[in-house]
Amino acid sequence: MVRKDKAMEFVLKHEAEEGRNPRDVSTKGLGYDIESDSRWIEVKGSSSKKPPFIRLSWYNFEALQKATKKGKEFWLYIVVDVDKKPRLVKLDKRKIFDRMKFGYYWEIPIRKNDLAEEFSLT
Secondary structure, eight states: OOHHHHHHHHHHHHHHHTTOOEEEOGGGOSSSSEEETTEEEEEEEOSSSSOSEEEEOHHHHHHHHHHHHHTOEEEEEEEETTTTSOEEEEEEHHHHHHHOEESSSEEEEOOHHHHTTOBOOO
């Protein structure tokens, strides 16, 4: 199973355990991967325990803007150490906008205190 698939499976389970109704929409080209009640979630997976940043594509950025206009919650869920001991870091759209830097992609730095907000499924 590839990293994205593992990350998606992890996030779908997490959302269900949180009492939401997640749906995989990753093949629809919407710029995000999961709809979970009022949340639009972009999922990223990293084999690193502490990735320095995550990249968003133009499509992710458009979805972030659209979510803001429609009053939806846009979240970036990063599954770190996805291949060994997966843990989840969640960034809401406020944190994304505050940190976003543009290069060829939009880069979102991951900070130490984000890693303190990890979630692990048992």
